[in-house]
Amino acid sequence: MGFMDKVKAAAKNVDSKAGEEIDKGKYRTKISEEKNEIEKLYKKIGTTYYEAKAEGKDVIGDIDAMCKEIDDRKAKIAEYEEKIKEIEEEGKKEREQNRLAAETASKEESENKEE
Numbered sequence: 001m002g003f004m005d006k007v008k009a010a011a012k013n014v015d016s017k018a019g020e021e022i023d024k025g026k027y028r029t030k031i032s033e034e035k036n037e038i039e040k041l042y043k044k045i046g047t048t049y050y051e052a053k054a055e056g057k058d059v060i061g062d063i064d065a066m067c068k069e070i071d072d073r074k075a076k077i078a079e080y081e082e083k084i085k086e087i088e089e090e091g092k093k094e095r096e097q098n099r100l101a102a103e104t105a106s107k108e109e110s111e112n113k114e115e
Contacts, residue, residue, distance in 0.1 A: 009102035020091035027080040
């Protein structure tokens with residue numbers, strides 16, 4: 001592989017990795033936001049339950065709705081984590097393609113020099 005081919009492949013791979021990290025960062029932010037909302041819901045469940053018990057009220061319906069929301073948010077987190085894995089896989093494939101393209105270009109250059 002020629003020097004310039006290596007430089008080009010490295011530059012493409014740096015760009016690929018940077019883009020991958022930006023995309024993964026977006027999903028990590030979403031995951032963090034969902035986890036924060038889940039924590040708020042846990043606190044709200046506790047507060048709701050306590051206040052209802054203190055007042056002699058039944059709050060099962062309210063708590064069930066909050067539990068459902070927690071489950072929905074956990075499902076979103078799982079989706080975001082899967083997206084991160086997909087982004088990582090796509091990035092690996094892209095960088096491998098860049099490396100192979102550089103090797104191919106280098107081989108063609110060597111063959112052309114031999115002729």
